[in-house]
Amino acid sequence: MSNEYREHARMPIELEVRYSKLNGFFSDYTRNISKGGAFIETKNPLPPGTSFLFKLLVPSCSEPFQLGGEVVRAETTGGHGGGMAIRFVWSDPAARVAFEQAVEKLMADSLGPLVAAGLLEAAEPSPKR
Secondary structure (H helix, E strand, O other): OOOOOOOOOOEOOOOEEEEEEOOEEEEEEEEEEOOOEEEEEOOOOOOOOOEEEEEEEOOOOOOOEEEEEEEEEEEOOOOOOOEEEEEEEOOOHHHHHHHHHHHHHHHHHHHOHHHHHHHHHHHOOOOOO
Protein backbone atom coordinates (compact mmCIF):
# COMPACT_ATOMS: atom_id res chain seq x y z
CA MET A 1 0.00 0.00 0.00
CA SER A 2 1.41 3.38 -0.95
CA ASN A 3 1.75 6.17 1.58
CA GLU A 4 1.61 8.69 -1.24
CA TYR A 5 -1.39 11.01 -0.94
CA ARG A 6 -2.97 12.60 -3.97
CA GLU A 7 -5.75 15.13 -3.83
CA HIS A 8 -7.13 14.02 -7.23
CA ALA A 9 -7.37 10.60 -8.84
CA ARG A 10 -5.01 10.02 -11.77
CA MET A 11 -5.81 8.08 -14.92
CA PRO A 12 -3.43 6.74 -17.56
CA ILE A 13 -4.84 8.87 -20.37
CA GLU A 14 -2.68 9.95 -23.30
CA LEU A 15 -3.35 13.47 -24.59
CA GLU A 16 -1.22 15.66 -26.82
CA VAL A 17 0.52 18.59 -25.11
CA ARG A 18 2.05 21.50 -27.06
CA TYR A 19 4.40 24.07 -25.57
CA SER A 20 7.49 26.09 -26.37
CA LYS A 21 10.78 26.50 -24.56
CA LEU A 22 14.07 28.11 -25.50
CA ASN A 23 12.69 29.28 -28.85
CA GLY A 24 11.61 25.73 -29.75
CA PHE A 25 8.17 24.19 -30.18
CA PHE A 26 7.45 20.81 -28.57
CA SER A 27 4.67 18.29 -28.86
CA ASP A 28 4.62 15.57 -26.19
CA TYR A 29 1.99 13.37 -24.55
CA THR A 30 0.61 12.94 -21.07
CA ARG A 31 1.26 9.60 -19.37
CA ASN A 32 -1.48 10.27 -16.85
CA ILE A 33 -3.76 13.13 -15.88
CA SER A 34 -5.97 14.26 -13.02
CA LYS A 35 -8.00 17.36 -12.29
CA GLY A 36 -4.95 18.79 -10.50
CA GLY A 37 -2.03 17.92 -12.75
CA ALA A 38 -0.43 15.58 -15.26
CA PHE A 39 2.75 13.73 -16.08
CA ILE A 40 4.13 14.70 -19.48
CA GLU A 41 6.50 12.27 -21.19
CA THR A 42 9.44 14.15 -22.68
CA LYS A 43 13.14 13.52 -23.25
CA ASN A 44 13.91 17.08 -22.13
CA PRO A 45 11.89 17.92 -19.00
CA LEU A 46 11.85 21.45 -17.65
CA PRO A 47 13.47 21.93 -14.24
CA PRO A 48 11.29 21.74 -11.09
CA GLY A 49 9.81 25.11 -10.19
CA THR A 50 9.48 26.17 -13.85
CA SER A 51 6.14 27.78 -14.72
CA PHE A 52 5.00 27.51 -18.32
CA LEU A 53 1.96 27.76 -20.58
CA PHE A 54 0.83 24.88 -22.76
CA LYS A 55 -2.05 23.60 -24.85
CA LEU A 56 -3.72 20.31 -24.03
CA LEU A 57 -5.68 18.66 -26.83
CA VAL A 58 -8.75 16.81 -25.57
CA PRO A 59 -10.54 14.80 -28.30
CA SER A 60 -14.05 15.63 -27.07
CA CYS A 61 -13.37 19.40 -27.11
CA SER A 62 -13.34 21.51 -30.27
CA GLU A 63 -10.52 23.76 -29.02
CA PRO A 64 -7.43 22.84 -26.98
CA PHE A 65 -7.29 23.94 -23.36
CA GLN A 66 -4.71 26.65 -22.75
CA LEU A 67 -3.29 25.94 -19.32
CA GLY A 68 -0.67 27.16 -16.94
CA GLY A 69 1.49 24.63 -15.17
CA GLU A 70 4.35 24.38 -12.74
CA VAL A 71 6.88 21.54 -12.86
CA VAL A 72 6.94 19.77 -9.50
CA ARG A 73 9.21 16.87 -10.46
CA ALA A 74 11.46 16.04 -13.41
CA GLU A 75 12.65 12.57 -14.42
CA THR A 76 15.42 12.00 -16.92
CA THR A 77 15.30 8.19 -16.81
CA GLY A 78 12.91 5.48 -15.78
CA GLY A 79 10.88 2.57 -17.01
CA HIS A 80 8.77 4.75 -19.29
CA GLY A 81 11.49 7.25 -20.14
CA GLY A 82 11.82 10.79 -18.93
CA GLY A 83 9.22 13.36 -18.22
CA MET A 84 7.88 15.95 -15.84
CA ALA A 85 5.11 15.99 -13.27
CA ILE A 86 3.21 19.25 -13.39
CA ARG A 87 0.46 20.79 -11.33
CA PHE A 88 -2.05 22.99 -13.06
CA VAL A 89 -2.07 26.68 -12.14
CA TRP A 90 -5.35 28.56 -12.57
CA SER A 91 -6.10 32.28 -12.79
CA ASP A 92 -9.69 31.84 -14.00
CA PRO A 93 -12.07 29.77 -11.82
CA ALA A 94 -14.49 29.21 -14.74
CA ALA A 95 -11.70 27.77 -16.90
CA ARG A 96 -10.74 25.46 -14.03
CA VAL A 97 -14.30 24.14 -13.69
CA ALA A 98 -14.61 23.55 -17.45
CA PHE A 99 -11.30 21.68 -17.49
CA GLU A 100 -12.15 19.56 -14.45
CA GLN A 101 -15.44 18.57 -16.10
CA ALA A 102 -13.57 17.56 -19.26
CA VAL A 103 -11.14 15.40 -17.22
CA GLU A 104 -14.05 13.76 -15.37
CA LYS A 105 -15.66 12.96 -18.74
CA LEU A 106 -12.41 11.45 -20.03
CA MET A 107 -12.24 9.26 -16.93
CA ALA A 108 -15.87 8.20 -17.28
CA ASP A 109 -15.39 7.40 -20.98
CA SER A 110 -12.26 5.38 -20.18
CA LEU A 111 -13.49 3.47 -17.10
CA GLY A 112 -17.24 3.76 -17.21
CA PRO A 113 -19.25 6.23 -15.14
CA LEU A 114 -19.62 4.14 -11.97
CA VAL A 115 -15.94 3.21 -11.63
CA ALA A 116 -14.84 6.77 -12.46
CA ALA A 117 -17.26 8.25 -9.93
CA GLY A 118 -15.95 5.89 -7.22
CA LEU A 119 -12.34 6.68 -8.08
CA LEU A 120 -12.97 10.43 -8.09
CA GLU A 121 -14.86 10.26 -4.80
CA ALA A 122 -12.15 8.17 -3.13
CA ALA A 123 -9.44 10.66 -4.13
CA GLU A 124 -11.18 13.79 -2.83
CA PRO A 125 -9.93 15.01 0.53
CA SER A 126 -12.08 14.02 3.49
CA PRO A 127 -13.71 16.81 5.49
CA LYS A 128 -11.81 17.58 8.68
CA ARG A 129 -13.60 16.76 11.90
